[in-house]
Amino acid sequence: MAYRxxxxxxxxxxxxxxxxxxxxxCGSKVFFAExxxxxxxxxxx
Ligand SMILES: [Zn+2]
Numbered sequence: 792m793a794y795r796x797x798x799x800x801x802x803x804x805x806x807x808x809x810x811x812x813x814x815x816x817c818g819s820k821v822f823f824a825e826x827x828x829x830x831x832x833x834x835x836x
Contacts, residue, residue, distance in 0.1 A: 792804065792805070792806065792824070793824075793825040794812070794822040794823060794824055794825055795822065795823045795825045796814040796816065796817065796819050796821070796822055797819060797821035797822060797823060798814065798817050798819035798821065799814065799816050799817040799819065801814065801816050801817075802825065803815060803816070803822070
């Protein structure tokens, strides 16, 4: 799972269930969940 740090804006990847959420760069604990940059378009019929 990928996240973006709210403080240093770095992209970090980790398993939150294992090590908890803490930025390895700045120590921040605030993150935004980053979604894959796949533009999915679903056609409604
Ligand atoms: Zn950070």
